[in-house]
Amino acid sequence: xxxxxxxxxxxxxxxxxxxxxxxxxxxxxxxxxxxxxxxxxxxxxxxxxxxxxxxxxxxxxxxxxxxxxxxxxxxxxxxxxxxxxxxxxxxxxxxxxxxxxxxxxxxxxxxxxxxxxxxxxxxxxxxxxxxxxxxxxxxxxxxxxxxxxxxxxxxxxxxxxxxxxxxxxxxxxxxxxxxxxxxxxxxxxxxxxxxxxxxxxxxxxxxxxxxxxxxxxxxxxxxxxxxxxxxxxxxxxxxxxxxxxxxxxxxxxxxxxxxxxxxxxxxxxxxxxxxxxxxxxxxxxxxxxxxxxxxxxxxxxxxxxxxxxxxxxxxxxxxxxxxxxxxxxxxxxxxxxxxxxxxxxxxxxxxxxxxxxxxxxxxxxxxxxxxxxxxxxxxxxxxxxxxxxxxxxxxxxxxxxxxxxxxxxxxxxxxxxxxxxxxxxxxxxxxxxxxxxxxxxxxxxxxxxxxxxxxxxxxxxxxxxxxxxxxxxxxxxxxxxxxxxxxxxxxxxxxxxxxxxxxxxxxxxxxxxxxxxxxxxxxxxxxxxxxxxxxxxxxxxxxxxxxxxxxxxxxxxxxxxxxxxxxxxxxxxxxxxxxxxxxxxxxxxxxxxxxxxxxxxxxxxxxxxxxxxxxxxxxxxxxxxxxxxxxxxxxxxxxxxxxxxxxxxxxxxxxxxxxxxxxxxxxxxxxxxxxxxxxxxxxxxxxxxxxxxxxxxxx
Ligand code: ADP
Ligand code: MG
Numbered sequence: 001x002x003x004x005x006x007x008x009x010x011x012x013x014x015x016x017x018x019x020x021x022x023x024x025x026x027x028x029x030x031x032x033x034x035x036x037x038x039x040x041x042x043x044x045x046x047x048x049x050x051x052x053x054x055x056x057x058x059x060x061x062x063x064x065x066x067x068x069x070x071x072x073x074x075x076x077x078x079x080x081x082x083x084x085x086x087x088x089x090x091x092x093x094x095x096x097x098x099x100x101x102x103x104x105x106x107x108x109x110x111x112x113x114x115x116x117x118x119x120x121x122x123x124x125x126x127x128x129x130x131x132x133x134x135x136x137x138x139x140x141x142x143x144x145x146x147x148x149x150x151x152x153x154x155x156x157x158x159x160x161x162x163x164x165x166x167x168x169x170x171x172x173x174x175x176x177x178x179x180x181x182x183x184x185x186x187x188x189x190x191x192x193x194x195x196x197x198x199x200x201x202x203x204x205x206x207x208x209x210x211x212x213x214x215x216x217x218x219x220x221x222x223x224x225x226x227x228x229x230x231x232x233x234x235x236x237x238x239x240x241x242x243x244x245x246x247x248x249x250x251x252x253x254x255x256x257x258x259x260x261x262x263x264x265x266x267x268x269x270x271x272x273x274x275x276x277x278x279x280x281x282x283x284x285x286x287x288x289x290x291x292x293x294x295x296x297x298x299x300x301x302x303x304x305x306x307x308x309x310x311x312x313x314x315x316x317x318x319x320x321x322x323x324x325x326x327x328x329x330x331x332x333x334x335x336x337x338x339x340x341x342x343x344x345x346x347x348x349x350x351x352x353x354x355x356x357x358x359x360x361x362x363x364x365x366x367x368x369x370x371x372x373x374x375x376x377x378x379x380x381x382x383x384x385x386x387x388x389x390x391x392x393x394x395x396x397x398x399x400x401x402x403x404x405x406x407x408x409x410x411x412x413x414x415x416x417x418x419x420x421x422x423x424x425x426x427x428x429x430x431x432x433x434x435x436x437x438x439x440x441x442x443x444x445x446x447x448x449x450x451x452x453x454x455x456x457x458x459x460x461x462x463x464x465x466x467x468x469x470x471x472x473x474x475x476x477x478x479x480x481x482x483x484x485x486x487x488x489x490x491x492x493x494x495x496x497x498x499x500x501x502x503x504x505x506x507x508x509x510x511x512x513x514x515x516x517x518x519x520x521x522x523x524x525x526x527x528x529x530x531x532x533x534x535x536x537x538x539x540x541x542x543x544x545x546x547x548x549x550x551x552x553x554x555x556x557x558x559x560x561x562x563x564x565x566x567x568x569x570x571x572x573x574x575x576x577x578x579x580x581x582x583x584x585x586x587x588x589x590x591x592x593x594x595x596x597x598x599x600x601x602x603x604x605x606x607x608x609x610x611x612x613x614x615x616x617x618x619x620x621x622x623x624x625x626x627x628x629x630x631x632x633x634x635x636x637x638x639x640x641x642x643x644x645x646x647x648x649x650x651x652x653x654x655x656x657x658x659x660x661x662x663x664x665x666x667x668x669x670x671x672x673x674x675x676x677x678x679x680x681x682x683x684x685x686x687x688x689x690x691x692x693x694x695x696x697x698x699x
Contacts, residue, residue, distance in 0.1 A: 003288060011184065012037065012042075013039065016031075016037060016040070018029055022542075025166050033162065044157065046155030048154055049153050049214070049254040050120055055147065055148055056478075058092075058096035059096050061093075061125050064125065065125045066125075068121070068122050070120045070141065070698065071092050071121075072118055072119075073119060074091070075115065076088065078110070080214045085489070086574060088100065089108040091119070098131045099132040103135075116141065118140070119138050122138070123137060132280065136485065140170070141171065145174075148182055155214070157173040177212050181209060188204075188680055190230070202222045208223075209226060231646060232659035234439075234663075234684065235437065237681065238440075244697070251290060251419070252520065256315075256318055257318065258315060258319060261311060272304075273450075274449065275312075279446075282295070282445050283295065292422070292424050293421035293423065294421075295442060295443045296425075296426065297424065297445050298426055298430065298444060298445070298446045299427065299448075301617070302454065303447040303448075304335050304447065308488040317376045322375070322377070322378070323376065323397075324377075324380075324385065325377065325400065326379075326382050326397065330528075333379050334355075336379055340377060349377060349378045351378070352377070354389075356381075370390065370392065371391070372392060382409075385397070394420050394596045395420050397422050398423045399424045400421065400426075401426045426622070427617075430620045430622045431625045453588060457591045459612045460593070460595065462594055462596055464596060467596065470565060475513075483543075490523070490549035490566070504517070506547040518537075519543065519546075520543035520546045521534065522547075523548065524549055545634075550576070555604065562584060562585075563584065564592075566581075568596065569608060572628070574620050577611050578617055578620045581611070595612070625649070
């Protein structure tokens with residue numbers, strides 16, 4: 001129990017309304033921005049800083065500058081040209097005048113200024129009867145707050161219309177935060193002095209003070225480092241707890257090698273790569289241990305994940321349990337089923353696929369087979385575990401192309417009374433720093449080696465004017481017995497036009513350019529059986545050129561195809577190009593990828609250059625991460641785990657590794673954060689990750 005004294009004392013958990021300057025209206029607006037306690041306020045970090053070095057006087061301005069100017073409001077009001085109304089404010093400093101202009105919907109701005117106001121404005125400088133900035137960003141300053149005169153670094157705070165409408169601009173935040181610091185007294189650190197020292201961190205209190213009221217740029221950087229560290233640390237605590245929760249589940253022991261595995265090895269027509277062998281060793285260790293497997297298998301397209309999944313399944317089945325293989329789409333599931341069945345039939349493992357739209361009798365037969373244990377491997381989409389299906393003994397779930405097997409999916413299984421080992425496979429290489437952040441709760445295995453018989457694909461970027469040569473080249477390849485893909489982009493926003501372009505291309509190839517060959521066409525809007533028919537013909541080399549929209553991205557294996565032309569390659573993202581290209585180079589022939597670039601932007605030039613430089617999926621994903629940030633690698637839901645305000649997944653590799661090490665060490669020694677020295681960590685963790693509590697075992 002709190003003593004009465006500490007009860008009345010202000011601390012981090014104190015409600016924001018206890019602060020002077022926060023009435024009910026402001027409290028409501030703050031709450032909408034997620035600020036309810038003093039802690040929340042102190043973690044509301046500045047969006048940028050003003051300091052002497054970033055400010056320009058009006059006389060120093062040049063057209064095109066992105067500038068910060070501090071001055072006084074000398075005039076403002078509505079103006080009119082023949083064409084339109086606008087609002088103008090004139091800002092003056094000792095060197096000149098600057099016009100700030102707002103067009104459209106300008107009523108909100110009309111009561112913002114009084115003559116003599118001290119303000120800072122930001123924006124791009126233009127020239128129109130003198131210097132002007134259109135729609136500048138601006139902040140009110142107090143007289144004693146001008147960094148040019150005071151030498152201070154001045155924080156500016158984020159805040160939408162909600163906050164501004166109750167007067168909570170940067171100036172108000174600076175005041176509130178100052179008041180909070182005066183009230184609050186000492187802020188306890190989550191970390192011991194030793195940890196702070198060993199990791200060269202600023203103490204928490206100092207970091208919080210410095211991020212809001214920096215004494216110097218150096219202090220500010222140290223503060224940002226410390227608070228970034230904290231963000232990564234608490235995410236890694238989540239990862240450590242989740243990993244622990246899975247580990248604590250009693251799993252099965254699958255330690256018999258069994259006849260199926262032996263027979264399967266006999267059937268495999270190639271030697272496993274050493275990467276495949278290493279991964280299998282890791283998996284076998286998981287299978288034979290009494291805790292649950294929760295493993296992510298990463299490997300580039302064509303690296304041979306399927307055979308690893310099959311061998312894993314064979315072990316589990318040899319120990320008397322069943323396997324479910326789930327893919328995100330039915331096409332992909334079918335592809336897997338075909339691959340699996342081919343081997344399963346030979347070694348007498350009973351496999352089946354569950355599809356949507358099956359005949360009732362067929363479906364019933366499969367369901368019965370699963371219930372009695374007659375069916376040993378079932379392939380399907382994620383519906384497999386969501387529906388009313390019963391297994392006799394589900395021992396392993398293999399999930400393909402889903403970046404994680406969600407904790408909630410695991411929970412669903414457990415609630416149904418199963419606790420299978422889980423193997424997640426992905427061909428999207430995830431940059432290392434992201435892998436330990438987002439998959440920090442899984443063990444990761446990597447196949448980083450392609451089968452030896454693979455010849456690296458050659459890739460060239462080409463202009464449309466060079467297409468005749470490309471077509472000649474294709475003719476030559478086809479005459480040598482090879483086949484060719486031509487891929488057109490298709491995105492939802494321009495679906496109609498994109499489909500038409502692909503269709504037109506197909507007609508032109510068929511009737512003119514490649515008259516002498518058979519040309520096929522598939523697209524996503526096609527009926528499944530029509531598409532299958534075309535694919536089948538292509539697989540049998542009855543069709544030499546297959547024109548398609550991006551549908552071939554998913555698992556298609558035609559080793560005889562040696563050329564891929566990607567039209568409008570500048571419209572594809574890096575990982576998509578990489579996935580597409582993975583459809584060739586799968587056989588014994590040298591393969592070629594031609595990227596037809598019809599538009600140049602700096603970024604697309606860069607992307608296509610990366611593609612022609614490397615075929616290494618990890619290198620490509622690193623580049624992709626640099627270009628587009630981490631969001632694209634994960635669904636929005638997963639992305640939500642990261643409560644980052646300062647953290648940067650691209651730049652923070654070193655911090656992430658340190659913070660992870662510390663977090664895992666702590667959870668290893670105190671798995672429920674119950675020890676008194678971890679109380680602060682526990683409190684902040686529970687505050688930040690409330691919604692995860694049902695999925696982790698934190699006592
Ligand atoms: P992934 O699923 O990783 O994209 P697959 O498992 O489909 O790759 O393998 C691609 C092709 O390579 C398949 O035809 C497979 O039979 C073959 N393959 C797998 N491992 C090897 C190996 N060690 N040596 C030669 N070929 C292999
Ligand atoms: Mg096990």
